[in-house]
Amino acid sequence: MSETGIGATVLRREDRRFISGRGNYVDDVNRPGQVYAHFVRSPHAHADVKSIDTTAAAAADGVVAVLTGADVAADGLGGLPVGWGITSQDGSPMIEPPWPIIAQDRVRYVGEAVAVVIAATRNQAKDAAELVAVDYNPLPAIISTQDSIKDGVPQVWDDAKHNICFDWGFGDADATNDAFAKASHVTTVDLVNQRLIPNAIEPRSSVADFDSSTGEMTLWCTSQGPHAVRLLLGAFVLQQPEHKFRVVSPDVGGGFGSKIYPYAEYATCCWAARRLGVPVKWTAERSESFLTDAHGRDHITKAELALDGDGRFLGLRVSTIANMGAYLSAFAPLIPTYLYATLFAGQYTTPAIFAEVKAVFTNTTPVDAYRGAGRPEATFMLERLIDAAAKEVGVDPVDIRRRNFIAPEAFPYQTPVALLYDSGNYGAALDKALELSDYAGFEARRKASEAAGKLRGIGISTPIEATGAAPSAIAGQLGARAGLYESAEIRFNATGNVTVFSGSHSHGQGHATSFAQVVSDKLGVPYENIEIVEGDTGRVQMGMGTFGSRSLSVGGSAIVKASEKIIEKGKKIAAHLLEASVDDIEFSGGNFAVKGTDKSVNIAEVAFTAYVPHNYPHFTGDPEADKNALEPGLDEQAFFDPLNFNFPYGAYVCEVEVDPDTGVTEVARFTAIDDVGNVINPMIVHGQIQGGVVQGIGQALLENGVYDQGSGQLLSGSYMDYTMPRADNVPNIDSDLTITPCPMNPLGVKGCGEMGTIGSPPAVINAIIDALSGYGVRHLDMPATPQRVWSAIREARPAA
Amino acid sequence: MTSTVSLTVNGKAVSAEVEPRTLLVQLLREILGLTGTHVGCDTSQCGACVVHVNGTSLKSCTMLAVQAEGADVTTIEGLADGDTLHPMQQAFHENHGLQCGFCTPGMIMSAIDLAKRNPDPSEKEIREWLEGNLCRCTGYHNIVKSIKAGAQAMNA
Structure with a gap:
């Protein structure tokens, strides 16, 4: 292994600009003559907009324009599109309501934009927004996920009866019911997977600049995939032709899913820039981010597990209500369906599984993918259910998992919920986790905690997930309205250095470093001579972007394919230079050599020859002689469409210490x-x-997106109320790896970006319930705040 | 109505016309073009905007620009000595103390103040000191490691 190749710990090259204050985030982008947008947002969760008086605002200092939903309609702009369609069990399509970029006639959640003020400075725009007079007729709102489907509650959309967007079924209901009929034990849990608010530390931002002389629009925006933004906003909302629309996502300060979507504010900036002839900039304030960034999770689930007398899983039946919010965000329908129920087999051989998911509309901020997206919900359900079952049937949580693991020799393994697992050795990961966490030594640590008046508990989860979306044909069959490949271009420059263009996008993941390691390894070019370019539709050929832990397995594989094309062409050029047959040329370590000789030429020299083709296999016009002829240049593009998802898995052990007097829970140790x-x-x-x-851990202990049930006001709408993990809330994380190469892509890699958020919440909750088991506590909802833990103890503790 | 504020930023004397409500962070970012200092919230909770004012770490969103009259302000751009990084910057690089980089300037500025007060902070002391700085990417593990290494290098 070289010091900069595959497998090496290479310090990140992108660090230098970030630690020096020279990052280039969207709010750092300024265009000459730019003006600023500030949105007027609904204070009501549900209301008719009777009238909007913009007169005073339009006359205020510095104001360039005040635009409303009526202007959006008059200009014929389209609504925000949905990228995935789901069909209900009865065969009907999901309800897909219109979502204009500024509300028209009715608002459906607190924070929905009703007008935008454009002014010369940020403060002028904000001041003038106060002068926009909106006359609302407030309507009753439905907020609760649980209550949304009840009779007589307010309806968000007329054509979504009982607020149901779709009622989806998946798996084999009959086989599952049969499994339950013959079970010797059934364990049932009722779970809430609470609403989370993603909170990348960089707020969303956009700057749009329209050149009326060429018709070209340039949009800088905080996106995880600028090509998708270009396609969706250009084609569906703005009617801005793709070839005259450049979208740039420069440095982006974290995404976690929330920056995938083509947001209304980005479209509004483009539309206003085109209409007004000046660049328009908008940056969210954090309060706005809380209200308008797509939220995550928000499920209510009943799950049942059927077991035989030996603790083996016979069947799994799950019923979930998933909150979509007021509108359907771009990938919202996918998250509680094919990214959720397909994971219900977990690491286990459960032969019969059936899932029903009702997706519902409520008067809340739209919900979409947030780090893990469906898989954390699946894993929390399954790993909590298994622990509850283990307790009920009196089997150790480790043993019950081992009894049900898919054996290493069973791969490829077809689960009853569509996925074909390619590889795995689940017992090995669990062994390693138990060893690294000193599971055997827990009892002594428990006693030590007890002596100090604390309750100590240990919890396990053995998560699996599916990453690397996606085989486009399969995705299409399941409702995807886009392809899910990734593209790469490798361009040798004449002087031998290399520019790589990838359709992935790095917003913290370190692609500039790890992708360069891949190229250096594959092409034998010095690491420092390789540059990775991402995040600009004006430079990068095509891309789907970064989400679902796909960048390395899909985007990296596209880079490998492009490098193979480079080698293939390079061999032909080398054969010409070395006066040998192409079949006799071998490539290794950056050199093309004639087999069995010491004749070789370096790839940099081949690149130079390709661009200065004096001695070169040129076309002559003679078809026979031209069989080996080549075009100049060494620049190859590849698209990679994966054969299958890939299936990262793990074993997590969490140890908590609970203060029974206060309910304060500390994560004492965490092993992943x-x-x-x-x-x-x-x-x-x-x-x-x-x-x-x-x-x-944040989801398990701290974070909760809470609305007032009557008014629909977001109560956890700031960092004072929405408790993100801070440094003193969490311990160091002991992480280690087992390595089972994925057979489905040329690098043998799987996604790693979401495993932590998928695997850790059930480990934490299982640990707390273990700690409280002496009181008979069997259930705790997330987040396990001190109040909830304390109450659980009080309610379970026998009266004194 | 504007007034003139004069101060030293990264060793250079500057003056600017500001509104009474202009925050120090707005002066730095929007008027002086020092975009390394970031804004991540509107309630002084996230710490992305931490700079040094007269040698002490401070959230530049909690101070009005006019209050910085005569002050000596250092931002993330003022730390390195030419091409030589400050030891705390170097430590963040060597210990993978950053991912997306957005919280990083505030983290580094805050960490330097800690290291000046406490040359060899424990993990617990570092974690407690950082309670005013949010990071969503790293889980703090490598930030804590970076600060420990950086403090040692600063005080070596």
């Missing part, structure tokens, strides 16, 4: 073993896992 296949840069992989685990 992950198998993400081959590893390009271990430092980056561990960083992803540690960060993900802490986000998952």
Whole structure:
């Protein structure tokens, strides 16, 4: 292994600009003559907009324009599109309501834009927004996920009866019912997977600049995939032709899913820039981010597990209500369906599974993918259910998992919920987790805690997920309205250095480093001579972007394919230079050599020859002689459409210490073993896992998107109320890996970005319930705040 | 109505016309073009905007620009000595103390103040000191490691 190739811990090259204050985030982008947008947002969760008087605002200092939903309609702009369609069990399509970029006639959640003020400065726009007079007729609102389908509650959309967007079924209902009929034990849990608010620390932002002389629009925006923004906003909303629309996502300060979507504010900036002839900039304030960034999770679930007398799983039946919010965000229908129920087999051999998911509309902010997206919900359900079952049938939580693991020799393994697992050794990961966490020594630590008046508990989860979306044909059959490949271009420059263009997007993942390691390894070019370019539709050929832990397995594989094309062409050029047959040329370590000789030429020299083709196999016009002829240049593009998803898995052990007097829970130790296949840069992989685990601990202990049930006001709408994990809330995370290469892509890699948020919440909750088991506590909802833990103890404790 | 504020930023004397409500962070970012200092919230909770004012770490969203009259302000752009990084910057690089980089300037500025007060902070002390700085990417594990290493390098 070279010091900069695949598998090496290479310090990140992108760090220099970030630690020096020279990053280039969207709010750092300024265009000459730019003006600023500020949105007027609904204070009501549900209301008719009777009238909007913009007169005073339009006359205020510095104001350029005040635009409303009526202007959007008059200009014929389209609504925000949905990228995935789901069909209900009765065969009917999902309800897909219109979503204009500024509300027209009715608002359906607090924070929905009703007007935008454009002014010379941020403060002028904000001041004038106060002068926009909106006359609302407030309507009753439905907020609760649980209550949304009840009779007589307010309806968000007339054509969505009982607020149901779709009622989806998946799996084999008959086989599952049969399994329950012959079970010797059935365990049932009722779970809430609470609403989360993603909260990348960089607020969303956009700057749009329209050149009326060429008809070209340039949009800088905080996006995880600028090509998708270009396609969706251009074609569906703005009617801005794709070839005259450049979208740039420069440095982006975290995404976690929330920056995938083509947001209304980005479209509004473009539309206003085109209409007004000046660049328009908008940056969210954090309060706006809380109200308008797509939220995550928000499920209510009943899950039942059928077991035989030996603790083996016979069947799983799950019924979930998933909150979509007031409108359907771009990938919202996908999250509680094919990214959720397809994971219900977990690491286990459960033969019969059936899931029903009702997606519902409520008067809340739209919900979409947030780090893990469906898989954390699936994993929390399954790993909690298994622990509850273990307790009920009197089997150790480790043993019950081992009894039901898919055996290493059973791969490829077809689950009853569509996925074909390609590889795995689940017992090995669990062994390693138990060893690294000193599981055997827990009892002594428990006693030590007890002596100090604390309750100590240990919890396990053995998560699996599906990453690397997606085989486009399969995705299309399941409702995807887009392809899900990734593209790469490798361009040798004449002087031998290399520019790589990738359709992935890095917003913390370190692509500039790890992708360069891949190219250096594959092409034998010095690492420092390779540059990675992402995030600009004006420079990068095509792309789907970064989400679902897909960048390395899909985007990286496209890079490998492009490098293979480079080698193939390079062999022909080398054969000409070395006066040998192409079949006799071997490529290794950056050199093309004639087999069995010491004749060789370096790839940099081949590149130079390709661009200065004096001695070159040129076309002559003679078809026979031209069989080996080549075009100049060494620049190859590849698209990679994966054969299958890939299936990272792991084993997580959490140890908590609970103060029974206060309910305060401290994560004392956390061990995460992950198998993400081959590893390009271990430092980056561990960083992803540690960060993900802490986000998952945040869900388990701290974070909760809470609305007032009557008014629909977001109560957890700031960092004072929405408690993100801080440094003193969490411990160091002990992370380690087992390596089972994925057979489905040329790098043998799987995704690593979401494992932590998927695997950690059930481990934490299982640990707390273990700690409280002496009181007979069997259930706790997330987040397990001190109040909830204390109440659980009080309610379970026998009266004194 | 504007007034003139004069101060030293990264060793250079500057003056600017500001509104009474202009925040120090707005002066730095929008008027002086020092975009390394970031804004991540509107309630002084996230710490992305931490700079040094007269040698002490401070959230530049909690101070009005006019209050910085005569002050000596250092931002993330003022830390390195030419091409030589400040030891705390170097430590964040070497310990993978950043991912997306957005919280990083505030983290580094805050960490330097800690290291000046406490040359060899424990993990617990570092974690407690950082309670005013949010990071959503790293889980803090490598930030804590970076600060420990950076403090040692600063005080070596």
